[in-house]
Amino acid sequence: MNASTKNTHLVVMGVSGTGKTTVAQALAREFNLEFAEGDDLHPQANVDKMSAGIPLNDHDREPWLHTIAQWMTSEAQQGQNTVVSCSALKKQYRDILRSAAGRVVFVHLAGEKEIIAERMKHRQGHFMPVSLLDSQYETLEALTDDELGFVVDIAGTKNQVIADAVTGARTYLTAESGVAS
Numbered sequence: 001m002n003a004s005t006k007n008t009h010l011v012v013m014g015v016s017g018t019g020k021t022t023v024a025q026a027l028a029r030e031f032n033l034e035f036a037e038g039d040d041l042h043p044q045a046n047v048d049k050m051s052a053g054i055p056l057n058d059h060d061r062e063p064w065l066h067t068i069a070q071w072m073t074s075e076a077q078q079g080q081n082t083v084v085s086c087s088a089l090k091k092q093y094r095d096i097l098r099s100a101a102g103r104v105v106f107v108h109l110a111g112e113k114e115i116i117a118e119r120m121k122h123r124q125g126h127f128m129p130v131s132l133l134d135s136q137y138e139t140l141e142a143l144t145d146d147e148l149g150f151v152v153d154i155a156g157t158k159n160q161v162i163a164d165a166v167t168g169a170r171t172y173l174t175a176e177s178g179v180a181s
């Protein structure tokens, strides 16, 4: 076990528009975690592709996932626990994230496509078109029993969803990981 393995990383995952940024920022505040916005770590080519209404493929996502894993490793090496918003739609993508130093826990924000589409329609100034939501759901692989993490239902208000995510995350953020509870 190396010095950084006690650190915990929360990855707030799910399809576009499901509330990852909203929830990840709230978890960062609640548990005093280092925060990264996964969308900011995409290569520009990926942002251009999504903006043009073209879904990303495995090849497009691979360097992005490695960038996020490297960020988590670097934070763990500095003794930090983290939270990052990242769609992490497939198990093989989550395997890349799990290669980071430390323990990686997934917070899957899940819900009905219709609810998310409605929320995305009201969002201003974001590159992701609602038209890509179908491909996001087609790509999504739910967490399996052997993966560390939990599911949060996004149907409720922001405060309800955040409260559920905080309750779920608290069980993983033990005194051992150095996170204040």
Ligand SMILES: Nc1ncnc2c1ncn2[C@@H]1O[C@H](COP(=O)(O)OP(=O)(O)OP(=O)(O)O)[C@@H](O)[C@H]1O
Pocket: 015, 016, 017, 018, 019, 020, 021, 022, 023, 039, 085, 119, 120, 122, 123, 124, 126, 128, 154, 155, 156, 157, 158, 159, 161
């Ligand atoms: N529980 C909620 N109830 C109502 N609106 C919400 C809720 N959670 C998030 N929203 C709103 O839905 C929109 C999408 O949320 P957010 O940007 O956090 O999602 P995201 O998963 O990070 O999106 P993306 O993956 O596209 O970056 C925002 O306008 C946000 O304010």
Ligand SMILES: O=C(O)[C@H](O)[C@@H](O)[C@H](O)[C@H](O)CO
Pocket: 015, 016, 017, 038, 039, 056, 061, 086, 087, 088, 089, 128, 136
């Ligand atoms: O894997 C993907 O297809 C992408 O990460 C998208 O999910 C977006 O980055 C994001 O969610 C923006 O809406």
